[in-house]
Amino acid sequence: MYISPAELDALEDFRPAVQRALYLAERINGVCMRYVSHHYNNAYAIIDGVKTDGTPFPRNLSFDFNDTYCALTNRSSTDVLHIHDALSYDQTARLKVTELLQIRSYVGAPILLNGSVFFGTLGIAAPEPNAFSAQDAETLKAIAAFLAAAIELEYEHCRHVKAGTYKRAALSLLPEDIPGLVCYSIRMDLYPDWNGMLEEADQAHVEHVLISRLKQYTQRELTLFQLEPLKYMLLMYDDEKPVDKLYAARQLHDHLTEPVKSGDRFIKPAVALGVSEYGEETRTHTLIQKAYMASVRSKATHRAKTVFTPPSAKAASETKSIIARDLPLALEHESFSFVYQPQFHTGTGAFSGVEVLLRWEHPDIGFVNPEWVFEVAERTGMLLEMDRWIMQKAVQNLSPLYQIQPFQVSINLSSFHADPHELAAVIRQTAGKGLIPAEHLTFELTENPEPESTEQLHLFLESLKETGVRIALDDFGKGYSSMSYIQRLPIHTLKLDRTFIQDLDTDSAHRWLVKAMVTMGRRFQLSVIAEGVETGEQLALLKECGCPFVQGYYFARPMPLEELKKKLMMNTYRTAGS
Structure with a gap:
């Protein structure tokens, strides 16, 4: 059991027990200093107490621990610490407080919750040596046990102690x-x-x-x-x-x-x-x-x-206004970051690639929903610049790892509404730098529910054919135009929406749908990746359905670049060639 300072402030009903313990301690020696301390982390605080001159300690007066005080309070022991003469005791002789408070005799009894967890100390001290007998020390220990029981009673009234x-x-x-x-x-x-x-x-x-x-x-x-x-x-x-x-x-x-x-x-x-x-x-x-x-x-x-x-709509609107205000500066100063979601071959478990995911920790808002970032970027005309920065930065970040161990890099494009010619030019420019070969670059697109967008998208994808990059249709099956997309558009990969995978092991209808979509992908000579794989049962069913690639928490969570690099360098993820 551990009681934090904030918890202690809330447990007001144990305060009378502290006062009662201090009163009983006074009966041992009427002129002594007495206090109750609480220990937490690397500090301690005086909960309540009276100095030798009769004036009270400031409530919750806190101090940092040092080796001398740790030895003095005997934190690791259940025994009472009894010092007959502080000036001849190695630990206390060096303490300034010994002289400041005129302490010569000291008894400290540990307050033990549940009989073993060190909460703090019930201490008494006197200005003359040999002020306390062995019987006094035993009496103080009994008072400390009484106080511990009172704290436990109040604490357990509002805590599941075992669960924390x-x-x-x-x-x-x-x-x-x-x-x-x-x-x-x-x-x-x-x-x-x-x-x-x-x-x-x-x-x-x-x-x-x-x-x-x-x-x-x-x-x-x-x-x-x-x-x-x-x-x-x-x-x-x-x-x-x-x-x-x-x-x-x-x-x-x-x-x-x-x-x-x-x-x-x-x-x-x-x-x-x-x-x-x-x-x-x-x-x-x-x-x-x-x-x-x-x-x-x-x-x-x-x-x-x-x-x-x-x-609420009001709170969402205010957040998006902050995003719109700060997005240009964030892009200029490259305030965004990435995490990388590994992908694996279903049959062998071999590492096959990563999906690049955008993150932005705003100084006022905290972590910003990426969907809102792209929504605001589209509304404010910054979508193309966002896409450009994401593509170029992601390829630049992953290129050193790719040179050691080739893999597929998947990058999300935010929307179909950007000018297709300009966006195609940015992709060709990114692929043309040669940091990662075009055939190992996949750009993920989400289907647009507006039918008139399909023709525009078709022209856009046709213009990318010559570059050799691959195109994936993200969240496949979630929208209404999935079939027309794979029939009419030059795409290479289907990414099955996680909502189908989530109930794969409990819903036979979802299993039938996933099998049908995988079969459809094979018919059109498309690769298929299942998103959101979280259990071994889901993986087994995807193998049974013939789904070739997977990603999800069952294998790995999205991670920073350094963590991905460490896992690849340590061969944590077996590759197709290993």
Whole structure:
């Protein structure tokens, strides 16, 4: 059990127990200094206490640890530290506080939660030597045990101590107004990759993993509440920078729905997610209730599929205005970055290529939803410049790795609405530099629902034929014009939308669709990549369907360039030629 300073501030009901402990300690020696300290990380604070002259310590007075104080407080031991004469004791003789507070005798009793976890110290000190007997030391130890029990009682009232999360009762400790608060209500179901019942031990293990994942998203303390098994409330807030709520929700969803291995099986969480945010409503408990009800509706309506409650229209509009204002400068100063999603051969597991994904951490907004970046770029006439920078920078970044070990590089193009001649010229220019051969460059396009765009796209792709680059149709099957695209357009690769893969192992209709799309790809001599592969069962079914390439969290998450380089250099990912 570990109690943080923020948690301690919330546990006000244990304060009378501290006062009672100090009163009992005074009975040992009426003129002594007495205090209760709390230890956390590499520091300690005086929770409450009285100096030798009778004046109180400043409340929550904090100090950094040093080796001398660590030895003095005997942090690693459950024993009482009894010093008869501080001037003759090696550790305390060097402490300035010994002279400053006129300490000659000292007894420090550890406050141990659950009998073993060091919380802090109940200490007494006197200005004369040999002020405390062995019996006094035992008495102080008993008082410290009483105080530990009082802290445990209050702490466990609002904490799941073993899980390290707060109980529903702890919600009442929250302030009524928390600027910048975002509430995520999370309801989960667990589906094993087999047809049997989920064992209690498996569920406990999976829930432990899920709680660990949730804790990675807490920005401050007092944030993760476990309302019931598999039902949580995650509170995130930042006074200084607003967060792209939709993007944060997508990140949280992706992280939570990643399959969990328990023994020899995989358990896949299904998530219903409700989100509310500070703004139009400011009362904390109303926001919590709104998020909770949103997750209930999500689960009831969508059968436990993940549903995002997006930010309000006003908040989204304000965020996009900030993006539009700062996009030109961000492009000029190259404030964007990339992560790289590895791709693999389904049959052999060999590394085959990477998809380049754009990221932008805005100084005020935080991580920006890439879809919003491209939407704003199109609206403000910056789309071509964005495409140009992404293509050239991605090829420049990956070229050194390619020279060591050739692989396919897939780059997303943002839209079909850019001038086809200008965009084609940029692609030809990028391919013509020779950093990565044209046949190993794939440009991913998303189908456009407007029928009149197909002819424009056809002209654009025909103009690229001479360059030798490859074209992939992203999110295949999601739109309405998929068949006309593969029949009429000169494309090379189909990328199956992740929504088909997500339920591949539980939905026979999806298995039939995926098999049909893979067969269709082969008929038109197209390569096929399945996105969003998260379980071994999904991989086995894709092999059965004849899908040649895959990408997804089952193999690797998107990663920075240095991490990709490290894995390739260490031969973590076996290549087709190895």
